[in-house]
Amino acid sequence: MRIAVVGLFHETNTFAPGRTDIEAFRSEWVQGNEAYLSRYSNTRTSMGGVLDGLQDEEVEISCGLHTGATPSGMISGEDAETLLNAVIDSIDHTADGIIAVLHGAMVAEGLPDMEGEFLRRVRDQVGVTMPIAATLDLHANISQEMVQHANILVGFDTYPHIDAYERAVEAVKLLVRTVRCDIHPVMALSKPGMLIVPQVMLTDEEGPMKELMDRAFAIEDDPSVLNVSVIGGFPYSDVPDAGLAFIVTTNDDLSLAQRYADELKQMAWDRRARFVYTAYPAEEAVAKAMSISVGPVILVEGSDNVGGGSPADATHLLKHLTNPPRKSLIVICDIEASLEAHRIGVGAVFEAEIGGKSDKLHGEPVGVKGIVRTLFDGRYTHIGPYMTGQWADMGKSAVIEAGLLSIVLTEKRTAPWDPGHINSVGLRAEDFHAIVVKSAIAWKTAFGHVCQYIVPVDTPGCCGSNLAHFQYEQLQRPIYPFDDI
Structure with missing residues (x-):
């Protein structure tokens, strides 16, 4: 048996400033068995899980193109076609099955559902009998077309995402069983008509999302059920299919799959009022953080969530931290400032206006x-629980010490998913009283082990926690919380 492996991964924030061009994907452009094995072997990534899963099954691997980019704004239509063609053309059509590493919330001009379009085009090329499996992020926006053109869809079970490896292994094993005709997977999709923010999708603490996950795991105990994926959705993509969704895969029992999916849909709807997130305005949040006696205190600036496509240069909190009474830390992406720091060198006095250069929504410099x-130089390897072994690149970076405030200036946007985010520049999280994280939940894989207190922050930004600030034009209505139906 031979399985073709490809990947196309991007979380697209349609409210983020600018466009994402094909160059953003070049740092993760890996093609062919040798390159794929070199990059992803012994990593706890989706790609590493695909490799290990196939090797465990003693299946031959045929690696096409895997490419991905840091979450960011809309992809141009022309570049989307280039990406789709490059990945699809790299697929080994003589293989017995296909496994694709996808996100599920990829959007381009004229293509609101790139994963659905990708799967449709692959299906058109390989025919209806070729088994196709795909892994998905928990923040995917699921379309009926994705379900229609794949045989198996397996979403992450955790947020923060620490099970990408395990879900890839699971998807591979289901695919191999399908190729061997041991199972005949069928999928049902059900959506409650709810748009929720990432901050309420935490899966490891008591709350409505964990309750849905626990029920999903219980459903998976049914011998007829192959997989249940609870998909939180990505509210910062203005597309018709955005929102909470449930995919249940059974062994040739569609009515059972639909019944379970509809049960989860009703559970979510009954809990809709509990999917509420409240936060503090910037100045109040900083004051609260400084009043807490024991740190580190994490100031969660989810509106500038790099993992959701934000520019990472919001200054709404920075302007209240320029002269903090206690040791504080913030990371700001500013190409000009980071290059200037490298120009003047260690020990020099740095004086400049930083941040707030992407657009007005994220503040002024x-x-x-x-x-x-x-x-x-900004390069490090993940050492924490999220995608262990994955490469990260902040570009030319600098630490500016301004009184009790330490500022990490980066040339490239990098999400705080790993301790290396600050360890790599010689800083220790436990040395600070207040730490600003440009993240919603995933920061916990970097700072959760030292966090003593969390202060959620409500500031303007393309990943804001108050969905009423966004002007949706493509979102399918009615949908909660805009329409209580």
């Missing part, structure tokens, strides 16, 4: 003055 303490 803020003037800071401090000493350049550290310079770094």
